[in-house]
Amino acid sequence: MNQCVIFMNSALEASGLKHLLREQFDVQALIVPNAAQLNAAGDVDTLITDAITFAANVKSMLPRQSRTIILTHEAIANDGSITIISYKTLDELTVKLNKLFSKQDDEKAVASSTLSQREVDVLRLVVSGCINKEIADRLGISINTVLTHRKNITAKLGIKSVSGLSFYAMMNGIVAPQ
Amino acid sequence: MPLIDHNTKICDIVIKEPSTVTVLNRFGITLGVGDKTVATVCNEHGINPDFLATILNTFINKEYFPERIIDGFSADEIVSYLSKTNAYYEHYQLPNIERHFQLLISKSVPHNNNLGLMLDFFHEVKQELMSRIADDRDRWFPELLSKSRKTSCNAIKEVNDNDTDSIEDKIDDLISMMVIHLQGDYDTNLGVAVLFAIVSLKNDITQNNRIRNRIMRPMHEALSQQPQL
Numbered sequence: 001m002n003q004c005v006i007f008m009n010s011a012l013e014a015s016g017l018k019h020l021l022r023e024q025f026d027v028q029a030l031i032v033p034n035a036a037q038l039n040a041a042g043d044v045d046t047l048i049t050d051a052i053t054f055a056a057n058v059k060s061m062l063p064r065q066s067r068t069i070i071l072t073h074e075a076i077a078n079d080g081s082i083t084i085i086s087y088k089t090l091d092e093l094t095v096k097l098n099k100l101f102s103k104q105d106d107e108k109a110v111a112s113s114t115l116s117q118r119e120v121d122v123l124r125l126v127v128s129g130c131i132n133k134e135i136a137d138r139l140g141i142s143i144n145t146v147l148t149h150r151k152n153i154t155a156k157l158g159i160k161s162v163s164g165l166s167f168y169a170m171m172n173g174i175v176a177p178q
Numbered sequence: 179m180p181l182i183d184h185n186t187k188i189c190d191i192v193i194k195e196p197s198t199v200t201v202l203n204r205f206g207i208t209l210g211v212g213d214k215t216v217a218t219v220c221n222e223h224g225i226n227p228d229f230l231a232t233i234l235n236t237f238i239n240k241e242y243f244p245e246r247i248i249d250g251f252s253a254d255e256i257v258s259y260l261s262k263t264n265a266y267y268e269h270y271q272l273p274n275i276e277r278h279f280q281l282l283i284s285k286s287v288p289h290n291n292n293l294g295l296m297l298d299f300f301h302e303v304k305q306e307l308m309s310r311i312a313d314d315r316d317r318w319f320p321e322l323l324s325k326s327r328k329t330s331c332n333a334i335k336e337v338n339d340n341d342t343d344s345i346e347d348k349i350d351d352l353i354s355m356m357v358i359h360l361q362g363d364y365d366t367n368l369g370v371a372v373l374f375a376i377v378s379l380k381n382d383i384t385q386n387n388r389i390r391n392r393i394m395r396p397m398h399e400a401l402s403q404q405p406q407l
Contacts, residue, residue, distance in 0.1 A: 158358050161344065164351030167299040168359060171292050 004029040004046040007038050008071075009053045017048065017071075023145055024094060025101040026118050026152075035060040046100075069100065115156060120174060122149040127166040127175055181242070182234045184217040184227050195238050197381060204262040205230060229255050236392055237385045243392055253326030253401070256394050257319045263386050264311040267379070272304050275375045282372050286364040293364060296355055300376075303348045307383075310345065322394065325401035346387070349380040 004021065006029050008014040014031045021027040029048070032038045035057045038047075047061070051072045054061055061068060069083045071093070083100065087093040115123065118139075125135045132150075136143045154160045159168050169175040179194045180186075188211040192199050199209065206223050220227040229251040232244045244250070279300060283293045356373050 158354030159351045161347045161351050163302055164299065164348060164355070167295050168355065171295050171355075171359065171361070177291075177295065 004048065005038065005041050005044045006031045007035075007047065007049045007053055007057070009050055013050070020090075020094065020097070021101070022118075023141060025097065026116055026145075026149070027101060028117070067100075115153060119149050119153050119156075122146060123153055123165060123169055124174055126150065126153075126162060127169045179238065181239070182216065182231045184215065184220075184231065186216050186231075187213055188216060188219050189213055191234060197385070198234055198237060200266065200382060201234060201237055204259055204266065226251050226255060229259075232393065233259060233389060236389050240388070253322045253397060256389075256397060257323055260314065260386070260390065260394065261319065263382075264314055267307060267382075268311055271375070271379045271382070272307065275300065275372065275379060276304070278368060278372045278375055282365060282368040285368055287362060292359075292361050296352065296360075299348075299352055299355065303345065303352060306345050306348065318394075322398050322401070325398065325404075346380065346383055349376060349383065352376055353380065 004027050006014045006017055008017070008031075011031075011033070018029045018031055021029045030041065030044075032041060038057070038060050046067045046069060048069045048071065049057075049061065051070055051074070054068075054070050067083060069085055072084060072086050073088060074086060085093065085096045087096060121139055122135055125138060130138070132143050132146045135146045139146075153165070157165070157168055159165055166175070170177045179191070182191060188202070188207065192202070192209075192211070202208070202211075205225055207219055211219065214222075216231055217227050219225075220230055228246075232250065235242045236244055276297075279293075279297045283297065286293055353373070353376055356369070356376070360369070
């Protein structure tokens, strides 16, 4: 099941949001261009859309088991069945998304200590000897995001030394034993 | 527990803090101490009671910072104690962990590669600790003794004055690997024995790092500021 799907009228806005989710929240989102592909995606954890797209595709949007988030620049009344994020600036959007995705991440951390795919990517580069800047360049993410991933890896695994991480990676088949 | 002084009974110290038995062993004090005080036992063994009390208080209490280091006791005393501590790691604790680890692997399901990799990681930790012991023996301790005898010597390069170090970090990682990530079938009792042996080493290193950082290094700094002959 996909974690998060973005279905928006503006391809540019959808692309920007996908980048924001990946950089800030380690969420890998899938952009769908039309209702048919949304239906093909099936039930997802989170569906993010905008007011225009939502209004034009209500039949595809509801009812859904996934959490539905509507991004809008207007203040809209909400009965609580869907999440409406009204924002004017990117910072405001980031703060409001953080409240939603941080909670989701916390629940996952409690449920499982396994690493996300992105954390595995970072771990693989850490144990290969890459410094943070090299990891950031190779994965196309910021150094701050690399640091966040490294902090999360240590918190999940209880291992902080590079050699300890190397042996963990070998034990779990993330890298080949030397 | 309250601060230890000349009148504290040795048996009270060991009963409240059993880990101090290894410290006392390094001074030649063994179990069966009766109800003798620190002063009595030190008198019998020819030990400076101020030094023993300072070592025990630093070992037990995180918040304890000893005073009167330079005039309270000698460089010979601290070097002798830390040399015996290193010998305990080298000749008892490290071989003990290794022996139990190898027994654990031999008694576990064949091809449990996890245990083999953990033993490899332990060997890396062991190598690092042995390097520190060699550095103590060949550089730090002779340097400190030389300065205390006011003979000329080379400057010691600065080291990170911190109560934690990478050896402790790696031992913590090894403990996490066993507690969190151990997979496959293995002998439960031997697994516990290995874990206890590693935790025991970790605690001893942590407590003795306080002695290194709060007694040995300040003593070295104080001696370095005195004029050499």
